[in-house]
Structures are given as structure tokens and as C-alpha cells.
Amino acid sequence: MCLAVPGRVLGVEDRDGTRMATVDFGGVVKEVCLEYLPDLQVGEYAIVHVGFALQRLDEESARRTLELFEELGMLREEFGDPWEQAAHADDGDGDLAGEVRR
DSSP states (O other), rough: OOEEEEEEEEEEEEEETTEEEEEEEEEEEEEOOOOTTTTTTTTTTEETTTEEEEEEHHHHHHHHHHHHHHHHHHHHHOOHHHHHHHHHHOOSOOHHHHHHOO
């Protein structure tokens, strides 16, 4: 399933003429394009779909939606488990998870 997920803007910068933001989706941080909302500022919330901020959202609505998505397991479905992803990150020998266990 592909969701439009609310996220909070942590930082904004221009990259090669494209306005980009670092966005927190309830603990998962991703890079997002701001071409559709170029005036979005740090601390504001937006609904994001396939890497694009599409609509500004108030904080209360964003938090309620993120809590509901978390309860339903939809954030994990959309973004995966960040701990599991970190455990499977490959540093060349294929056994980073083994290093973490030691």
C-alpha cells in the first residue's frame, strides 16, 4: 500500500535548484521534495506522498494521524522497521547484525 503520510519538517535546503526538506515521520526520517510547497518552513507539517510534500497540515491533525498509523502498523508497512533495516545494513562482510550482538 502506498500512503500519504504526515511529517514534520526538520530542515530545508536547496539542492541543485530544488528545494528539499528533511522530514520526520514519527521517528523515520526521509528526504522530501518541496516543489509543490516551496514556502514550507522548519517545524511545519505536511502530507507527503512518494517523496513529495503535497499539502500543509496542522500539528494536531498530523500527530493524530501518525498515532493512528502507528497503532495500525501502517508506518512500519510503509517505511519498514528502522531497527531491522539498521541490523541488515551491509558494511562489506554482510554481518553487521552479528557485530551488534557481540
